[in-house]
Amino acid sequence: MDPDVLDKYKKAGRICRDCLEFGNSMINPGVKIIEVVEQIEDKITKSGAGFAFPINVSLNETAAHDTADIGDMRAFQDGDLVKLDIGVQVDGYIADSALTISLNSGKEELYKTAQKALGRALKLMRPGTPVPVVSQTIEETIRNAGFNPIINLTGHGLDRYRLHSRIEFPNVRTDVNYVLKEGDVFALEPFVTDGSGKVTETEKVLIYMFISDRPTRFPESRKILEMASDMFHGLPFTKRWINQRLKISPLKLNLVLRQLEQNNSLYAYPALREIKNGSVAQAEHTVIVGDKPRITTA
Ligand code: CO
Numbered sequence: 001m002d003p004d005v006l007d008k009y010k011k012a013g014r015i016c017r018d019c020l021e022f023g024n025s026m027i028n029p030g031v032k033i034i035e036v037v038e039q040i041e042d043k044i045t046k047s048g049a050g051f052a053f054p055i056n057v058s059l060n061e062t063a064a065h066d067t068a069d070i071g072d073m074r075a076f077q078d079g080d081l082v083k084l085d086i087g088v089q090v091d092g093y094i095a096d097s098a099l100t101i102s103l104n105s106g107k108e109e110l111y112k113t114a115q116k117a118l119g120r121a122l123k124l125m126r127p128g129t130p131v132p133v134v135s136q137t138i139e140e141t142i143r144n145a146g147f148n149p150i151i152n153l154t155g156h157g158l159d160r161y162r163l164h165s166r167i168e169f170p171n172v173r174t175d176v177n178y179v180l181k182e183g184d185v186f187a188l189e190p191f192v193t194d195g196s197g198k199v200t201e202t203e204k205v206l207i208y209m210f211i212s213d214r215p216t217r218f219p220e221s222r223k224i225l226e227m228a229s230d231m232f233h234g235l236p237f238t239k240r241w242i243n244q245r246l247k248i249s250p251l252k253l254n255l256v257l258r259q260l261e262q263n264n265s266l267y268a269y270p271a272l273r274e275i276k277n278g279s280v281a282q283a284e285h286t287v288i289v290g291d292k293p294r295i296t297t298a
Helices: 003-026 035-048 108-123 130-145 218-232 239-246 250-261
Strands: 050-059 060-065 082-089 093-102 154-158 183-190 191-193 198-210 264-272 280-282 285-288
Touching: 003 050, 003 082, 003 093, 003 285, 035 050, 035 082, 050 093, 050 198, 060 082, 060 191, 060 198, 060 280, 082 154, 082 280, 093 108, 093 154, 093 183, 108 130, 108 183, 108 191, 108 239, 108 280, 108 285, 198 218, 218 239, 218 250, 218 264, 239 250, 250 264
Parallel strands: none
Antiparallel strands: 050 060, 050 082, 060 264, 082 093, 093 285, 154 183, 183 285, 191 280, 198 264
C-alpha cells in the first residue's frame, strides 16, 4: 500500500478510536442521544477528518442505522444495550468501528461474544485466506456461546469514498468466492443476538445515500442532491445534516427525501430491527490485510 494512503487510513483509525472512547464515556442513563452524537461530530470535525457516515446509535433490538433525528428528544435509559458505530474518513480513506455499551442491560455476554468472534476473525485477515474461513470462525464462535449471528448483516470491503466495496464479509459461512489479498481493507462487524438472527427494515429512515442526479419539481431537491454527491462525497448522510445546512422544515424535508428515494436518486437506509426483538450487540474494527493484519481502529 502507498505510504501516504496508509498514513491516511491510520489517521482515520486513530480518530475513530478516540471518538468511540469519548462516546463510551458520555453514554449514561439520562444523557440525550443527540448530545452524544453532536459532540462526537464536533470532535471529528475539529480533528480535521470527515464523516464516512452518520454516527449510528442503535438501541436494544435495533441492530443498526438509527441515529439522532432533528430535535431528537430520546435519552439513554437504564437497561439499554447501546451500539455506537462511527465512520471517519481522511481524504476518502475510511475507518469504521463500533462498540456496544451495556447500561445494566444484563446482556453483557452478547457483546463479549461479539468481541471474541471479531478478535478471532481479525487474526485470520492474512493474504491467501478465503473469506468463508473467516466467516465460519465468526459463526462458530457465536453459536458455541449459545447465541445467533445476524445472518443478513455483513462486514464489507472499504475503498476510497466507498463504504461498501463489492466484497461482502458475511458473519456466517457462505460460498462467497474471494481470497484475501495484501492491502485489502475490510470492516469486520459481527452482530450477536439472543433472538433468531435476522434483521428486518423498520419504518424509520434517517440515513440516505446518493445514487443518481434526478431532481424532482421541488427546488430543494437539487440542493440536496448536490450536497449528497459533493459535500458528502456519495457517502451516507443524515436528514439532520441537511436540515442544519439548508434550513428546510422537517415536514418539507421528509417530503422531498421521500420523492428522491422513490425516483432512485437517493438510497434509503431504514433502521434495522431484530425480527424476534432479540437484543443485539456489535463489535467492529477496520483491518488492512497483511501477513501481520493491521487493525487501524484498535
Ligand atoms: Co460500522
